[in-house]
Amino acid sequence: xxxxxxxxxxxxxxxxxxxxxxxxxxxxxxxxxxxxxxxxxxxxxxxxxxxxxxxxxxxxxxxxxxxxxxxxxxxxxxxxxxxxxxxxxxxxxxxxxxxxxxxxxxxxxxx
Amino acid sequence: xxxxxxxxxxxxxxxxxxxxxxxxxxxxxxxxxxxxxxxxxxxxxxxxxxxxxxxxxxxxxxxxxxxxxxxxxxxxxxxxxxxxxxxxxxxxxxxxxxxxxxxxxxxxxxxxxx
Numbered sequence: 057x058x059x060x061x062x063x064x065x066x067x068x069x070x071x072x073x074x075x076x077x078x079x080x081x082x083x084x085x086x087x088x089x090x091x092x093x094x095x096x097x098x099x100x101x102x103x104x105x106x107x108x109x110x111x112x113x114x115x116x117x118x119x120x121x122x123x124x125x126x127x128x129x130x131x132x133x134x135x136x137x138x139x140x141x142x143x144x145x146x147x148x149x150x151x152x153x154x155x156x157x158x159x160x161x162x163x164x165x166x167x
Numbered sequence: 168x169x170x171x172x173x174x175x176x177x178x179x180x181x182x183x184x185x186x187x188x189x190x191x192x193x194x195x196x197x198x199x200x201x202x203x204x205x206x207x208x209x210x211x212x213x214x215x216x217x218x219x220x221x222x223x224x225x226x227x228x229x230x231x232x233x234x235x236x237x238x239x240x241x242x243x244x245x246x247x248x249x250x251x252x253x254x255x256x257x258x259x260x261x262x263x264x265x266x267x268x269x270x271x272x273x274x275x276x277x278x279x280x281x
Contacts, residue, residue: 088266088267088268090269092270098274098275099171099257099259100210100270100272102269107267145210149267149268149269149270150266150267150268151266154212154215154223154225155212155268156212157209158209159207159208159209160209
């Protein structure tokens with residue numbers, strides 16, 4: 057079946073540091089790929105998405121590029137803020153693909 | 168705020184109780200989902216409804232019984248649960264015009280089974 061694997065956390069960074077959270081997926085064909093974010097006490101919310109190979113999703117300074125050749129969708133941000141502290145989920149869905157999520161990666165940003 | 172609401176936000180129940188979780192959206196979405204979120208585990212899809220018809224049951228035990236009376240409301244009826252069923256239960260919906268099935272999540276119900 058389909059699966060999503062993302063790096064174990066927590067990831068701990070200082071404010072203004074560069075962020076990378078790795079995500080790879082297993083699926084045949086071309087699912088849509090997503091990053092969702094979950095703040096404490098809340099549900100998940102969409103951060104960004106990409107629907108086909110080489111597409112780049114971006115939002116609030118975060119970016120991720122759909123890489124079919126490496127089946128990856130790594131999340132990056134050039135300069136993190138304390139307010140970015142949250143849990144980040146990589147996911148795939150769309151068409152015949154049942155929504156499938158990774159385990160989540162906790163990000164902690166210190167001032 | 169995604170426009171998906173869930174009640175109650177917190178629920179404590181004994182193993183012999185019967186309770187129900189409610190999810191509501193007035194976003195015009197046609198698909199609704201129940202997920203279970205446990206610590207250290209991937210988000211688990213439980214049920215999917217499309218236009219009130221159940222299209223997915225991800226091998227969920229029968230002590231969880233979903234109900235979707237219309238496209239705006241989704242219930243999860245709970246009966247004789249086990250302590251390992253304690254988790255955050257998330258509802259989500261997705262719009263009919265979105266072929267990517269972008270998920271719009273509610274805030275969740277934190278369930279504790281004693």
